[in-house]
Amino acid sequence: MTNMRPPQKNKLLKVIILGDGGVGKSALLTRFVSNRYEENNFHTIGVEFMNKDITVDGENYTLQIWDTAGQERFRALRTPFYRGSDICLLCYAVDDRDSLRGLRLWRNEFLNYADVNADRFPFIVVGNKNDIRPDKRQVGREDVQQWCAEQSIASHIETSSKTATNVTDAFVLGLRQWKTMECVAEAEQRQNGDTIDLTRPIRLMQRRSCCTGGGGSGKPTDVVDADDDDGQIADAAMRSPSSMSRHLFGQARSSPKAPSTNYRL
Numbered sequence: 151m152t153n154m155r156p157p158q159k160n161k162l163l164k165v166i167i168l169g170d171g172g173v174g175k176s177a178l179l180t181r182f183v184s185n186r187y188e189e190n191n192f193h194t195i196g197v198e199f200m201n202k203d204i205t206v207d208g209e210n211y212t213l214q215i216w217d218t219a220g221q222e223r224f225r226a227l228r229t230p231f232y233r234g235s236d237i238c239l240l241c242y243a244v245d246d247r248d249s250l251r252g253l254r255l256w257r258n259e260f261l262n263y264a265d266v267n268a269d270r271f272p273f274i275v276v277g278n279k280n281d282i283r284p285d286k287r288q289v290g291r292e293d294v295q296q297w298c299a300e301q302s303i304a305s306h307i308e309t310s311s312k313t314a315t316n317v318t319d320a321f322v323l324g325l326r327q328w329k330t331m332e333c334v335a336e337a338e339q340r341q342n343g344d345t346i347d348l349t350r351p352i353r354l355m356q357r358r359s360c361c362t363g364g365g366g367s368g369k370p371t372d373v374v375d376a377d378d379d380d381g382q383i384a385d386a387a388m389r390s391p392s393s394m395s396r397h398l399f400g401q402a403r404s405s406p407k408a409p410s411t412n413y414r415l
């Protein structure tokens with residue numbers, strides 16, 4: 151007989167990346183999951199996702215990250231996939247002022263289709279391409295801080311998929327914000343008497359309490375500890391076991407990033 155506990159499954163969180171076409175959403179995903187960067191990317195058509203295992207503050211997570219098409223003409227292809235998101239990265243490029251302005255529309259589109267409480271949802275504003283020459287920069291940190299304050303968004307980070315700066319940190323920031331909000335929601339639930347939402351049975355079963363200790367024996371790709379703050383730091387899909395392959399929804403594209411498995415609607 152043994153006292154060993156069975157290995158705990160990773161918590162599965164759905165992360166969605168939104169923003170104008172060309173700000174670098176696909177590059178961010180590729181850098182985070184595969185640690186690769188390609189200079190010439192094709193526009194995403196529809197949506198696609200990749201999974202990535204990560205350990206943060208001693209807890210194991212599988213992030214299912216959805217990259218969406220930024221071009222307006224693909225709106226109908228991407229919006230059905232907003233539901234069930236746990237974290238949203240709102241992405242702009244620091245050399246494109248309009249892409250920051252556009253985030254208000256992206257946030258509204260997400261709120262419309264994801265049906266979440268705007269005040270209780272972890273939005274992270276990500277300013278990509280911060281490797282560009284200073285004279286090319288169109289968005290200063292003060293501009294973003296002001297924008298975030300107006301939209302009541304607490305978290306902002308600048309990244310570069312090209313130089314791999316802060317890319318993991320952006321996802322970890324989202325994860326920590328999600329965890330904070332879950333803890334607040336759980337505390338409120340306890341105060342108001344436990345209420346079980348029977349409309350979300352699968353997701354409830356997938357999660358352990360966010361306030362309990364970590365552990366688990368998954369095979370994390372990245373490990374981030376609590377102290378690392380300053381350092382480099384559609385339901386069928388949710389059940390996908392793959393952690394590295396890229397899955398396409400909508401039309402496939404002729405891209406060097408073609409996935410090993412394609413799903414088409």
Ligand SMILES: Nc1nc2c(ncn2[C@@H]2O[C@H](COP(=O)(O)OP(=O)(O)OP(=O)(O)O)[C@@H](O)[C@H]2O)c(=O)[nH]1
Pocket residue numbers: 169170171172173174175176177178188189190191192193194195218219220221278279280281282309310311312313
């Ligand atoms: N300098 C620089 N260029 C980047 C960076 N990330 C992406 N790019 C470039 O920006 C272009 C667009 O990148 P994508 O990742 O395809 O942009 P996207 O937001 O996914 O675009 P859509 O698929 O149309 O929504 C590509 O040519 C990339 O090489 C970065 O961090 N720095």
